[in-house]
Amino acid sequence: MTDILLQVRQLEVVYHRVATAVQGVSLEVPKGSIVALVGTNGAGKTTTLRAISGFLPSEDAEITDGDITYGDRRINGQLPHQMARAGVILVPERDKVFGTLSVEDNLEFAARGGGEITLERVLGYFPLLTQRKSQLAGYLSGGEKQMLAIGMALLCRPTLLLIDELSLGLAPIVIKDLMALLHRISKELGLTVLLVEQNANAALAIADFGYVMEGGRVVFYGKASELISHPDVREFYLGGAAQSETKSYRDIKQYRRKRRWWG
Amino acid sequence: MEFAATIVILTCTYALLAAGTVILYKAGRVVNFAHGELAIVGGYVFYSAGLMSGGTSLWFPVAGAVVFSIIMGMFIYMAMMRRLVGEPFYVAILVTVGIGIVLKSAILVIWRAERLTIDVGVTPAIRMAGGATLSYMDIASVVLTVAFFAGLYLFFRFTRLGVQFRGTAENALLASQRGVDVNFVLSLAWVIAILAASLSGVLYGGRAFLSTESVTIGLAGLTAALVGGLDSLRGAVAGAFIVACAQYLTVRLVDPVLSEAVPFLLLVIVMSIRPWGLFGTQEELDRV
Numbered sequence: 001m002t003d004i005l006l007q008v009r010q011l012e013v014v015y016h017r018v019a020t021a022v023q024g025v026s027l028e029v030p031k032g033s034i035v036a037l038v039g040t041n042g043a044g045k046t047t048t049l050r051a052i053s054g055f056l057p058s059e060d061a062e063i064t065d066g067d068i069t070y071g072d073r074r075i076n077g078q079l080p081h082q083m084a085r086a087g088v089i090l091v092p093e094r095d096k097v098f099g100t101l102s103v104e105d106n107l108e109f110a111a112r113g114g115g116e117i118t119l120e121r122v123l124g125y126f127p128l129l130t131q132r133k134s135q136l137a138g139y140l141s142g143g144e145k146q147m148l149a150i151g152m153a154l155l156c157r158p159t160l161l162l163i164d165e166l167s168l169g170l171a172p173i174v175i176k177d178l179m180a181l182l183h184r185i186s187k188e189l190g191l192t193v194l195l196v197e198q199n200a201n202a203a204l205a206i207a208d209f210g211y212v213m214e215g216g217r218v219v220f221y222g223k224a225s226e227l228i229s230h231p232d233v234r235e236f237y238l239g240g241a242a243q244s245e246t247k248s249y250r251d252i253k254q255y256r257r258k259r260r261w262w263g
Numbered sequence: 264m265e266f267a268a269t270i271v272i273l274t275c276t277y278a279l280l281a282a283g284t285v286i287l288y289k290a291g292r293v294v295n296f297a298h299g300e301l302a303i304v305g306g307y308v309f310y311s312a313g314l315m316s317g318g319t320s321l322w323f324p325v326a327g328a329v330v331f332s333i334i335m336g337m338f339i340y341m342a343m344m345r346r347l348v349g350e351p352f353y354v355a356i357l358v359t360v361g362i363g364i365v366l367k368s369a370i371l372v373i374w375r376a377e378r379l380t381i382d383v384g385v386t387p388a389i390r391m392a393g394g395a396t397l398s399y400m401d402i403a404s405v406v407l408t409v410a411f412f413a414g415l416y417l418f419f420r421f422t423r424l425g426v427q428f429r430g431t432a433e434n435a436l437l438a439s440q441r442g443v444d445v446n447f448v449l450s451l452a453w454v455i456a457i458l459a460a461s462l463s464g465v466l467y468g469g470r471a472f473l474s475t476e477s478v479t480i481g482l483a484g485l486t487a488a489l490v491g492g493l494d495s496l497r498g499a500v501a502g503a504f505i506v507a508c509a510q511y512l513t514v515r516l517v518d519p520v521l522s523e524a525v526p527f528l529l530l531v532i533v534m535s536i537r538p539w540g541l542f543g544t545q546e547e548l549d550r551v
Contacts, residue, residue, distance in 0.1 A: 057348065
């Protein structure tokens, strides 16, 4: 068994002292692997990522229970810049680039000197950014913004890359390319990736392990290949059940099985 | 020529104040109502440091004013503003009003509200065509202001810290997630703003006088910033020039008593025609 880089145990996060966003989430991210965290809207995926990468005091969010261990350090309640300097880099879902800065300045902003990931190397992965260098990042297309955001994250010298909704608002062909590129980058640079996705198909296709969240809890987990072929996961999250016999209207309208919490 | 020189120097004083206001607004969406007080206290500190060193060297008072700016900037941000993040914007504004009152009392207690003129010991030197005389102090005002703005431009445009500064002003959370200590950047904003204010206070104290009444230059500076657009450094200079011209012309042509009221008249005019200021961005208005 490989080393565990990140371990989350029984995590509970409360916003504004009243709203519990996740409850008892546990997950493990082995070093060098890609782990997908999938689930529907409001399942608590983003909150889990944010708890790992740190909250600003102004967000009024608190980890009320559980432990997050990164390497051999307990990192509950660290500030985002402390986590970033420790190599935990988040690509957020929205506002992932500085719209009022040029592409070049965005990359410079993130760059921490040293390390093997140079600007040339990042531009090698995303050649499109070279052409857009002097443009304001606010005017980039969604796909270009995502590339810039990942480029910035790479220049921060990550050990663990957290990506929130890589596929959000992008065309299927762009998603496919980006996922393939992410897989390549993580293998070439030896990065560990925790990927949060609603698009479970795309995420599980490149992941080694997968966790499924529902209503603030983890309900399934396992090897990505097992999840893809799991009948419950297929039906609830991947679209379409395994069998293909014609169904009556009543069967289609509701799930064949009741969802159960396995967490 | 005399009027041109006066306007230029007045512009410098106000532009420095307005620049600080703009930087603070951009960095933390705070409108600082204590800026005039900070400027005058900066001037007093400069004066006192000069007295303490026996008035022999300029380095001591300059160092005094710089140290004052650094300590004051760090203190205001770390002890007060940092805790107000996430509160409604008017909370921070009211706190700055409070800081202003405290500073004004401090002037009374420490300096006994003496009217002081900063004399750096250089005599009027240059005779200009048209009969105007410029003291070294005047020339230094212009040179220092230009140097400050040039430095600011180079800092924001070309240094990595400057880029991080601009990014933090746009999105503090993302900046933090990219490894930037947001608290450091925002305290730096306060330090730079107070440094500019102190310089302005010293220049003002050199030409006119320091007293608890002279804190009204803060309102002229704020007007300059609002006229130019609260989120534009270029606007700060333009606004300062407009306020300086209007004030000078009123003193000359109408009545010196009115000079204090002029900035507000200007403010009313600009706010009713172009509420986002001359160089400001229109969308910015929605946030205030």
